Amino acid sequence: MSWQWGSVWPVWALALVGAVLVGVLQPSDGIVWLPIVLGGCTLTAFAIQLGGPTVPGLVDRLAAAVVGSVVILAVASAILVPLSLL
Numbered sequence: 001m002s003w004q005w006g007s008v009w010p011v012w013a014l015a016l017v018g019a020v021l022v023g024v025l026q027p028s029d030g031i032v033w034l035p036i037v038l039g040g041c042t043l044t045a046f047a048i049q050l051g052g053p054t055v056p057g058l059v060d061r062l063a064a065a066v067v068g069s070v071v072i073l074a075v076a077s078a079i080l081v082p083l084s085l086l
Contacts, residue, residue, distance in 0.1 A: 005061060005064075007048045007049060007052070007065075008045075008061055008064050008065045008068065010044070010048065011041050011044055011045045011048065011065040011066075011068070011069055012065070012068045012069060012072060014040065014041050014044055014069075015038070015041045015068070015069040015072040015073055016072055018034075018037035018040065018041070018073075019034065019037065019072060019073055019075075019076035022034055022037060022076070023076065023079070023083075027080060027083055027084060028084050029084075030076070030080035030081075030083075030084060031077065031084070034076060034080070037073060038069060038070065038073050041065075041066070041069040041073075042066055042069070045062055045065035045066055045069070046062065048065075049061055049062050049065070
């Protein structure tokens, strides 16, 4: 795996860490905080992708980073919403 595609993983890790922190610190208001985590992931993805040399595939890597974050946070939402109803 080249460094270009390796730059997608940190964004996914940030989404996972953010989802876990929201679940632990704000389980009742998680649905409010998860979009904020997604915004942070999106800005981080832009910073990582534009911080290095802009080689071909920039849009693909950026889309992979953001879509992966959306999937991770959607799973977190599916877990947190039923827990917040308890």
